[in-house]
Amino acid sequence: MMRSYRRGPILLRGHQIPDSTTDARLLAPGQDSAWVHSDPWRVMRIQAEFVEGFGALADLGPAISVFGSARTAPGEPDYELARDIAARLVADDFAVITGGGPGIMEAANLGAVEADGISVGLGIELPFEQGMNDYVDLGINFRYFFIRKMMFVKYSLGFIVLPGGYGTLDELFEALTLVQTRKVESFPVILVGREYWGGLAEWLEKSVLAEGMMSPGDEKLFTVVDTAEEAIEAVHAGLKAVVHARNGGDRGARAEDAE
Template sequence: MTPQGRSTRDNDSRSYRRGPVLLRRGKIPRETTDARLLAPEQDFEWLHQDPWRVLRIQAEFVEGFGALADLGPAISVFGSARVRAGEPEYALAEEVGRRLVAAGYAVVTGGGPGIMEAANKGAVEADGVSVGLGIELPFEQGMNEWVDLGVNFRYFFARKTMFLKYSQGFVVLPGGFGTMDELFEALTLVQTQKVSSFPIVLVGSDYWGGLVEWLRGTMLSRGTIAEADLDLLPVVDTAEAAVDAVLSGMARLREEAEAQAAAVDEAGGAPE
C-alpha cells in the first residue's frame, strides 16, 4: 500500500466521482460537470439523452399527480379512436359516460376522438367531470373538445399509472392495439396483485366474445391462466349493464376487503 492508503493500481487508474457515479480510466471526463454547465457554447444533444429524460419523466408524474389528486371517484372508459359519431359504439360510449356521472363518478378517457370523445361528451352533458389523459403520437390527435381537465403525456407508462391510480374501475369498449394494451396491463396488475383489485368490464359480446373464448380454449386449457382469471373479464352488451357491472364489482371487492380485515382482527392481527 502507498502512504496514502491506496494501492498502486488505484493510483494508476485514478477514480473520478460524478455524484453517485464512479468513473475510471477512459471514462474520466476532461472537465467537471459545473464547468460544462457554465460553458458559453454547448452541444444541445444532451437534451435528448437518458439522464435528462429522467427529469422529464419525473415532471410528468408530478404534473399528473398534481392535476388528478382531488379528482374524486372516477371510472376510466377505453375504446377506439376510429369510431365516428353516428356509429352504434359512439352512442353506447356516450350513454356509458352519462350513466357513470349519474352514479357519482368522473369519467376518464385517453382524451382522443372516437369512443373517448363520446364518453367525455356523455359526461359533460350529464354535468359531470370529464377528464382526458392524452399521449404524444406521430399522428397528432389533440384533446377532444369535451375534455374539461386534460393532461398530456410523452410516455405511455406515466399515462398508464394515472389511469390505474385514479380509477376505481375500467369500462372497455371495442378498440384496437392501444385498447388491448390498456386492458391487459390492467389485467396483469390485478392478477399479480400489484394494484388493489378493481373491476374491468368488456362491452360488446360480438367484439370481445372471440377473445374471451380464445383465452378459455387456449390459455386456460394449457394452464397458463387460472379459471379465476377469466372471472376478471365479464362481457356485457349495454351501457346500463356495463355501469351496473362495474359498480357491483366495486361493491363486491369492498365487501371482500372488509371480510379479510375482520378475519385478521379476529385472528389477533396479521401473521408475521
C-alpha cells in the same frame, strides 16, 4: 490502485473518468444543445410529467376510465353506447376519464359533459396528430405512455372497455396484468359488447387457460356485458366485491352477521 472518480452516485474508473467536472461542463460557453435530449435530462422530463399528472388529478374523486377505438364515428352504435355509459357514470357520482382523443373517447367525454359531470382526457404525444377532443374539461398531454398508464390506473376505480384496436387492447391487458399479479388492488374491468369480445374470452379460456398459461380464475378477471345498464351494474358489483375482499371476505361477512 486504480483511480476512482465519483460523479454524484456514479463511480467511474479508467477511461470512464471525464477530463472536466460537471460544473465546468455546465458553465462552458458554446455548448451543443443536443444535451437536452440525453437520458439524464429525460429523467427530469419524466419526473415533471409525474408531478403534473399527480397535481392535476389528486382531487378528482371517484372516477371510472372508458376505453375504445379512436376510429368510431359519431352516430355509430358504439359511440352512442359510450355516451350513454358516461352519462350514467356521472349520475352515479363518478368522474369519467378517457384518452382524450376522438371516437369512443370523445363519446364518453361528451356524455360526461352533457350530464354535467367531470370529463377528463389523458392525451398522448403521437407521430400523427390526434389532439384533445372538445369535450374534455380537464386535459393532460403526456410524452410517455407508461406515465399515462400510471394515471389511468392510479385515479380510476374501474375500467369500462368498448370495442377497439391495439391501443385499447394494450390498456386492457395492462390492467388485467396488474390485477393478476396483485400489483394493484383488484378493480372491475368491464368489456362492453359480447359479440366483439366473446372470441377473446373464449380463446383465453379454451387456449390460454387450457394450455396452463394462466391460473384458474384468471379468465374471470373481467366481466363481459352488452348494454349501458349492465355495464354500470357490473361496475357497482365489482366495487362491492373489492370492498368485501378488503374487509376480509367471508370472515368479514360472518362477523357482521354475528353482530
